[in-house]
Amino acid sequence: MYQISNIYGITAIAVIGGGLFGFDISSMSAILPTQQYRCYFNQGPHGPPFTGPDEPCSGPKPNVQGGITAAMPGGSFIGALVSGYLTDKLGRKKAIQIGCAIWIIGSIISCASVNIGMLIVGRFINGISVGICSAQVPVYVSELAPPSKRGRVVGSQQWAITWGILIMYYISYGCSFLDGSPAFRVPWGLQMIPAVILTIGLMFLPESPRWLARHDRWEETNAVLTLVHGKGDPNSPFVKLEMDEIRQQIEFERQNADVSVKELFHPRMLNRLHIGIFTQIWSQLTGMNVMMYYITYVFGMAGLTGNINLVASSIQYIINVLMTIPALLYMDRWGRRPMFVIGATLMATWMFANAGLMASYGHAAPPGGLNNVAEQSWEIGGAPARAVIACTYLFVASYAPTWGPASWVYPPEIFPLRIRGKAVALTTSCNWIFNFALSYFVPPAFVNIQWKVYLVFGVFCAAMAVHTFFLFPETAGKTLEDVEEMFLVGVPAWKTKVDYSNSRRAEQGQLDMEKAPHVERHEVAEVKV
Structure with a gap:
């Protein structure tokens, strides 16, 4: 069967898996304020049933709505954990295809929902799919991409998420x-x-060469590297270099490592595990997904109602799509560390600004919330309200080119091949369990602590800026095998730099094979083991 060889073509199909998450986010955020949804699933004093577009229904109770929203990340937590086993046994492609099949089942149930329980079940099943795809698409693409393009193509998962959000919104x-x-x-x-398109498209993509090598399918490994990196030339210097590094890495791992989940908790691996887990935890504690799910609540507090609220909310989704583009173009030159530190600092600024504006110029809403929406329990108007909207847009514009793509790119880069699938599954599951907690926490938080929600996320953003500066090493421009060496040697995070120029020269065959910038695996092992 014909296989696509261009890494950007491969990426364009694979990251549709990220688009599934985006579809889920905006299908919920755009539907939350509509009277059709609020009346059909109403738990307040004005219904059910639905009787017309002007029916003043209050919708599900805040804690129930939190549960409906949190069902998807709850399922994603399970899906991400399961994906590690699926991907190691069946391959990266088949694991993603299984995720697509599960997504279709969940969407059918959600579409046919006649009550809140059925809706929660459908969203939970959808979440299992998102967990599998969000964990394994970055692994799959990172193992196919050349070092100088790895950030760009893996970061495309985030761009696909933003497009999914915008289109479905x-x-x-x-x-x-x-x-x-x-x-x-x-x-x-x-x-x-999208799940149907992805299922079909995956048939035309090659399997991960590193997964094939791990299963001793060396001829197929060489064929994939030749197809994707050698432009059809099996004698390409870069193909030979990659084959050599992959062989050395696998040989070293088989001689020196017991490949199991337990190895993730080995003292030599704990630092990487902590970095990978916190990359995903911090990406949630920025508050970005909260802003995506519940933006209509936030803008409702700022005085926007009806279609004006929905249109104003959509602007942040457009900003999200456009501001992700610079990261895709330049993140392999910028490096991961600046994206983490600068992005967190900017986001903390806008969160604290919103907290200050809400506290200084806002006041509690009438009992029951604004427009009969309990979550809109705080009210602000005039110029301060416009400032809140502006800070919200600036927050999105700060997240999109920094933590958005970088948080997906980074975890697959820092783990060795033998446990990469399981490790990324575990780190991604931490993303989803925090997404679950925040999705459930935010609606009642808007009711109970009101503007202080912004303060909470501002503190998180400030903390992650400090944490990433001191403990997150640079991986941009390095081969996945070179990243392994960096951790084994133990270079302090703040002393690591981008190796973009060397990686580009290696890919173009301008470096002598024997002088390429890598160290033999067994030599590194002798230093640290």
């Missing part, structure tokens, strides 16, 4: 003009389409 917005349950059933049904 406008689909959901358009469907909000439909009467009754089709206003939310149509978007939840249409979100199956």
